[in-house]
Amino acid sequence: MTPETALFADDPHMFFPGPVDVPDDAMAAQLKPLFGHRSDRMDELFGAVQERLRKVFCTDSRVYLLACSGSGLQEAAIRNCVRMPHTGAKVVVLVCGGFSQRWHDVAAGCGRTVVKHELPWFEAFTPDVVAAAVEQANTDGNLDAVCLVHNETSTGVMHNLAGISDAIRSAAPNALFLVDAVSSLAGTEIRCGDWQLDICLTSSQKALAVPPGLAIGAVSDRVLERAAEVEGRGWYFDFLNLEAYLARGTTPATPAISLVQSLLIQLDRILEEGLEVRWQRHRHLRDFTRQWAVDRGFSLCVPDEHASMTVTTLAGPRGWDLNAMNQRLAAAGLAVGSGYGKEKGKSFRIGHMGELRIDDLRRLFEIIESCTG
Ligand SMILES: Cc1ncc(COP(=O)(O)O)c(C=O)c1O
Structure with missing residues (x-):
């Protein structure tokens, strides 16, 4: 994306499953x-x-x-x-x-x-x-x-x-x-x-x-x-x-x-992006997130056949420190969603919807990886 067509002056920082960054x-x-x-x-x-x-x-x-x-x-x-x-x-x-x-x-x-x-x-x-x-x-x-x-x-x-x-x-x-x-x-x-x-x-x-x-x-x-x-x-x-x-x-x-x-x-x-292209972009975001998670030893909470296109819930590998990850993300100005309700503290949710692109997820994943030591 060229600077003239950039959607955000500052990179998106909310990887919640909503609300999301608005262009x-x-x-x-x-x-x-x-x-x-x-x-x-x-x-x-x-x-x-x-x-x-x-x-x-x-x-x-x-x-x-x-x-x-x-x-x-x-x-x-x-x-x-x-x-x-x-x-x-x-x-x-x-x-x-x-x-x-x-x-x-x-x-x-x-x-x-x-x-x-x-x-x-x-x-x-x-x-x-x-x-x-x-x-x-x-x-x-x-x-x-x-x-x-x-x-x-x-x-x-x-x-x-x-x-x-x-x-x-x-x-x-x-x-x-x-x-x-x-x-x-x-x-x-x-x-x-x-x-x-x-x-x-x-x-x-x-x-x-x-x-x-x-x-x-x-x-x-x-x-x-x-x-x-x-x-x-x-x-x-x-x-x-x-x-x-x-x-x-x-x-x-x-x-x-x-x-x-x-x-x-x-x-x-x-409509300018095109509905089918937009749906496909979200599918790529979902697949990229799930592949990254598996490669890094996280467990996927939902099997492939029912996996959401817009939010992925993950549990950390044994010994994973969720609080440390959240602190590291906060220091970089980023945030993911916590586990919802009874899942709080056990899992976390990555929202990948709206105007996010693969590069935004790469920035997020780099910081999460820095916590895996
Ligand atoms: C699936 C679903 N339904 C309903 C709601 C409630 O929506 P709102 O917070 O806009 O009232 C949410 C909010 O996250 C949601 O994710």
């Missing part, structure tokens, strides 16, 4: 003068973003943009797609790590009947396992939705979305398939339309490489049909309200205008 021009876009949110300029910005989001989510349907983090859309998905318990309705949540556990807690917190199907951390749901769980939960025909975290950021497990979507459609055709792609959207292939994902939600601060604060979700027509039958959708997250405003090219509440300006820069960058 300078996308950071600077937040400093542009503001304008009214009921203005032609906002309508123009909103329209430009909507058109690009549909391309990045690979969908012909709508993409909602909300001023909140991704957890907000986890809650919105439940509020709009799952009817209240007195109707007999329920939702299956597939849990295999910290963020799928959160979605379970969100659904329970919204007062819905939740069927939890759980696997040990670092394991992945296969289409067969999901089909069996869904069939079992739908014997009364009252299964409203199935929630899956595509890329479990807490473990580094990534699921076969297309296969699981087919399995759910066959086992329970009326159940909506709700997907959290918070740490994978724009970092690996996700085709919301072709794969019939009813909701696919993400956060701005991960593979999109935008500052935190926006939640973005592609939503199918089936979701809107369901929402019309659901009581207690609330207001801020009511998809029917969002839809009515979207039809007029705007939002019910004040959008996070500065963040949307930043998002536009990144969407243009992503």
Whole structure:
């Protein structure tokens, strides 16, 4: 990359699985003068973003943009797609790590009947396992939705979305398939339309490489049909309200205008790179990280077939001093993610998403290697 096309004046320093370093021009876009949110300029910005989001989510349907983090859309998905318990309705949540556990807690917190199907951390749901769980939960025909975290950021497990979507459609055709792609959207292939994902939600601060604060979700027509039958959708997250405003090219509440300006820069960058090229770049980052780890005696916490394209969890060789590594990295101005939740102190996570390149990983690995003596 020549200095004129460099994305960052200072090299990226965050190798977390989000938030990630945001290119300078996308950071600077937040400093542009503001304008009214009921203005032609906002309508123009909103329209430009909507058109690009549909391309990045690979969908012909709508993409909602909300001023909140991704957890907000986890809650919105439940509020709009799952009817209240007195109707007999329920939702299956597939849990295999910290963020799928959160979605379970969100659904329970919204007062819905939740069927939890759980696997040990670092394991992945296969289409067969999901089909069996869904069939079992739908014997009364009252299964409203199935929630899956595509890329479990807490473990580094990534699921076969297309296969699981087919399995759910066959086992329970009326159940909506709700997907959290918070740490994978724009970092690996996700085709919301072709794969019939009813909701696919993400956060701005991960593979999109935008500052935190926006939640973005592609939503199918089936979701809107369901929402019309659901009581207690609330207001801020009511998809029917969002839809009515979207039809007029705007939002019910004040959008996070500065963040949307930043998002536009990144969407243009992503489309200019090309989706397939971007997905391939992330695959290279993943493969490079895993090969380096094996060569240096680290253990991979997730087997190849379920390995995430955007985050790799590693455990050190015997006698490995995690604290010393973190101190050495901090002294160089760099950081990796710690083990998540119950994994804290046992493993660490390398985020390789957004605008990172192989050379950035090389800089990181050199410092980690200096700790192996
Ligand atoms: C897979 C996944 N889901 C949900 C969340 C929560 O997203 P947010 O922090 O944007 O609310 C995260 C955050 O890291 C995540 O990785």
